[in-house]
Each structure stands twice: as structure tokens, then as C-alpha cells.
Amino acid sequence: MGEAKETTYREAVREAMREAMKRDERVFLMGEDVGHYGGCYAVSMGMLDEFGSERIIDTPLCESGFTGAGIGAALNGMRPIVEIMTVNFVLLALDQIMNVAAPLLHMSGGQFNVPLVIRMATGGGKQLGAQHSHSLEGWLAHIPGLKILTPATVQDAYDMVGLALADPDPVLIFENALLYNEKGMLDTQAEPLPIGKASVARSGKDVSIFTYGISLFKALEAAKTLASEGIDAEVVDLRCLRPLDDETIMASVRKTRRVVIVDEGWKSGSLSAEIMARINEQAFYDLDAPMERVCTDEVHLPYAKQLEDAAIPQPVKIVAAAKKAVGS
């Protein structure tokens, strides 16, 4: 354990990449505007000067091309970090991700791992309209062969870059765009919680709120409100959407017996649906009430702020769902 200092989520990601690049010369970053512009969200600001244009590579606007190049580099012994500007653009790289990176280990009979890391910004709330506000991490969590990380805290924003680079297989990191400016404590020497482990962000006994990413903070805020009304909510930060940490989820269900799932994806066919299904399979007889969900309304996100805010999960909706779950 080292000393914790306050920093922003953005700086934590940058610091993690810088550390990795200093430690391991195979690591490099490529993506749209990551070099001269310093990244669309300024995550890689200053890294071009520090590491040079061979390791901080500005790519053409072609996600399938540079993601494919990342896969090739990974197969040839490099440790690429591919930055995709925002989650909606990952759709252009989906063929490379789903048809090449994810199944190659399987198709090669276990011969070829693809140690590729793809980072991208995700989520709504920034008034970026219907094409730049998606939360598609739940979609990508459908694909075997991938690991899906969703850092919410500054510590995880830092730790997960290292965890992803250390993993022999493709790892996708979803950074919520609204979190880049958020501050938190970072201990760069702390032992990271491994991939596949959820963490209990707030312990409680009356209702379990499962969530990830930016919704973690909305859930914690909701828990505060609930506490003032005598409801002791447990908030679980899933951290990793694939693989899901069933053990921690079920332990919490068995403790509180009431469940709220907060997922910024759309409800139909969502990650929240997957979690509900697992709880149903593994902890049905521990439930004392129907499970509740707070998801994004099934609309393409509006540009207007009040409409966008109304469409995505908010603390007030989480409070209402938790009260319904506990029957008060």
C-alpha cells in the first residue's frame, strides 16, 4: 500500500497508461485524435510529447481498420491499447471485435491469444444526442471471449488499465464520459481487485442495489436518501460485466432478499435482465419481493437536457424502486 492522493478519473487513466508504457515497451496507444489533440476527452494529453509518435499513434477515422491493426499487433507480441472515441463508434469495429478478436483463441485451438485492450467512453448525460450517448457495454458483455470492465471509481480507472494489459485475452474498458472530471482518491501501489470481482460499495441489510459505472454514484446517493428514511441499502459495484461475479451478487441477495438493478442500458435484453435471470436461477428461494430495475427509457436519447435527464437512471428513480422492493 502506498499513499493515496486525490486525482481525477481522467488523470488516473492517463497515469495508468503512462506507467504501463514506461514499464513495458510493447505497450502503445492508438486511436482517433489521441496524439496531437490529446484525445477527445483529453485522456492522453501530453503523452505524444512524452512517448513520441511511434507509441502514441493518431489513426485515420476508420474503427475497423485500427482495431484490426490492434489485433494484428497483439498477435505479433505487442500490447496495444486501442482507444475508440465513444461507444457508438465501436459498432464500426464490431466485426473485428466479434469475428476476430473474441473467437480467435477458440478457432486456433488455443494457440493464439489476443492481448488487446480497447478503451472507450460510454454513457449519456452530456447532451450529445441520440448517436453519441449509448450505453452498449451490456451488448458487448454478450460475447464469449471478451472481458468487459466498467470502472466507476478513480482507483478502478487506474487499476483496470493494468489488469486489462496483464490479461492474455481481449479486454474492453468502458469509461463513463461524465466521470472523467470526477475526483477521487488513488493509491497507485494498492493491490488491485481482480477482474471478475464485484465490490460492495456500501453495506446494507434491507435491499441490494446492483449497478456499475456512473450509476454507482447515483445509487450511493439514493442509498443516502433511503437511509434517512430508515432503509438500509447495500450498493454493489459490479465492476466487471463479463464475467459477472455471481458469488458476490448472490451473497448480497441472500443477505437482503430484495433487489434493485440499475443499468444505463435499455431494459429489453439488457445486462439488468441477465442479472435478474441469474438471481432467479441461483437465489429464487431467497427473494422476498419481486426484483426491480432502473434502466434507461426505451427511447433514443434526446438532446434536450431535461428530457435526457428524465430518460436515464437518476437517484430519485432508484429511491422509488428500492422503496417498492422493500414494500414501503
Next chain:
Amino acid sequence: MSEFVMPSLGADMESAVLMEWKVKEGDPVKKGEVIAEVETSKGVIEIEVFETGVVEKLLVEPETECKVGTPMALIRAEGEAAAEAPEAAGEPEAKSEPEAPPAEAPAEEAPEPRVSPEPSAEVRASPAARKRAAELGVELSELATGPEEVVHLEAVEAAAAKGTAAKPEPEEKAPEKKADEVPKEEVTPKAARKKEAPEKKAAQEDAMRQAIAAAMSRANAEIPHYYLSTPINMTPALEWLEQRNAGRGIRERVLPAALLIRAVVKALEHVPELNGFWRDGAAQTSESVNPGIAIALRRGGLITPALLEAQTLDLDGTMQALDDLITRTRSGKLRSSEMTRQTVTITNLGDLGVERVYGVIYPPQVSLVGLGRITEAPWAEGDALCVRKVMHATVAGDHRATDGRTGALFLDTLNDLLQNPEKLQ
């Protein structure tokens, strides 16, 4: 007021059909009195009431199948005030079927009686509440406060803590409500069963087979058996019995089977560790010796009704009790206590020529005594080789409860008694 519920006449029984009430509403009953006959997969059995009082209300019609635990009657304890609604007490009809609707309600709008508390099948309860209620024996229908109300875990645990849900407080509830509360799910009209009459016998035998299968699987899975066997020279006992029977009328004669039961019972009094149960990880000996006597039924199947309090019976008493038990077993008139209170099992397969019986213990009992054929066999006495009537007695013991030495002591005692049969008077 208390509910008389369908008793469990063995761990494997799930339900039985009420055949006949032996009492009417208003009749006084005494603890132990037979108040009904029910038909189980093991035959017709008389069931006894557990408390003294007055039959307040009969809740179930004959020819109805009731699951174990289904309330069948209300018994008012001695000295307890009669229910507040006397006209209801005199109205035996449970409102379980639609009746002529009241004038203001057209028939088609009244498929159900208007006063219809939720039967348990329709209680809305959470999975956790249902699971816990089953564990704690709490009746969920007692906790539902309305048709739309959901029973949660907390209510179940609170009820169990108070200890009231399983035994509702009758003072607060009119008796006719009780009648309605017979859970519909658990009551199948006999009419539905009658259609299956041709298959009924087969089904019953199958049910008995299933019951035996369940008990024996459990026994072999859970009980570490040990087996001991010893040959016993039966000549002294049989000669003694023959002399004793000489000059007696046929009715007063004692059969060797009764002598053997008497000997086993007396030996168990000397070695009480083999007479009792293994429950909750501990051996319990029973003061009463209630040997379950394995009796084959003519229609197939086998049951082991208890010869109750056999330690109080002398030899003639044992013979009479055995005769009575076999007669009632074969005519299907056993009492519930005879089906549930066995402390040990005796199996005699000698009539089929079997030499040694290695039996499977019926849980939670801890031993089974097997008696083989009595046959003329070479027998050494001192230096002489002679022919004697010889029987192999075996004991199967639960090694959790006793050790082989206990079983050996039992067989030795049994042998000793049979060499000195006058001790068995």
C-alpha cells in the same frame, strides 16, 4: 379449541382418504378414542384423537382425500366455552361448493361463495416466505391479511416467534370460517378418484412399494448396519411349549411365533439400547417395547404394525395381542398408534424356509431382529452329536447407536431365555 388434523401415519405418508367419521358433532371424545377411519396406501386405519373434549365441528366429508396436516375437525377442550355462533356450529356443511345464490346475487356472478377467505393455494407469498414457512411449519393462509396482500419473510418469522400461526386462535374467528379454510388444493373429491377405480388397487400397491422404497433407501443410505447371527437350539422351548399347550383348548394355545416375540421383547428389556430410535444425531431408548411385526398382506405388500407395550404382556397376553393384531391387519383395521409407534422390528421368514434374515432397519429405529426357519439339524452337545430343532436368530443393528457387542449381548440373552422357556411365562 384445537384442530384435529390428518395425522402422519408414517414418515412416507402424504395423504389419506377419510372413509368414515366415528363421531358426530357434539359428541364428547376422550384422548385415544378412535374418531375416524382413513384409507392410506397401507390400508384402512383407525385414527385416534389426541385430546379430551367435544367435537365442535367436522370439517371434512367422508370420501375426501386429505393431505397430512389438513384440519379435519375442531375439538373443543373440556370446560372451554362453545363457539359464539351456535347456529354455525349446528351447520355442518362446509361452504366449499357454490350453493344456491342469495336472492340478490345472480347465479352466474357467484361462482364462489361470497365469504371466501383465501385458500392457501392462492396466498400471495414471496419465495423466501414460502420456503421459511415450510421450514418453520407456519401456515401461510393464516398470515394473509387480504387477497392482494403479500406475505413476506418477516411476517412468517414473526408468526413463528410468537408460535401462533401454526395454531390459530379460535376465539377470534368464527367456526364457519375455519370450515372454509380447509385448503382446496389439499382436498380432492373422492368422485374424481372413483373414475380410477380399476387402477386403484394397482396404484395403492404401487404407493406402498414407493413408501417402502423411500424408507429402505433412506435406511441403506443413512444407517451403517452391522449384522450378527447365532444358531439357537429350539428343542427345549418347543418341548416346553408343547407340554404347556397340551390339554388347552385351541383358543388358549400359544404358537411358537408368540413365544419368540415374547423372548425377543424380554431380551430387549435386558438390552434396551436396541429398543428405540436414532434421532437428531443421538440414540434414544424407549421404555415401551413396541415391536413392529412384519405381516404380509394377502393382497400383496407388507406392513409392520406395532404390538404396543409388549413388555407389559405375559406369554398368553402376547399371543392374544398378536392374534388380534394379525386379524385387524388383514382386515385393514389398524389404529394410527400401531402404525407409528414401533420401537423395533421383528421379521420372521421361517415359514418360507429362509435360514437367516439379514434385514434393513426401518428408520428411525435402531435394530431389526430376524428369525429364520426352525429346522432339524445336527447339533453338538458335549461329546455327542445329536439332532435338534435349530433356528438362526439375527440382529441388524444401527452402528451409530450401538456396537456389535450390544447386538451380541442381545442374541446371547435371547438364546438364554429360549433355553429356559419357563422364564417367558
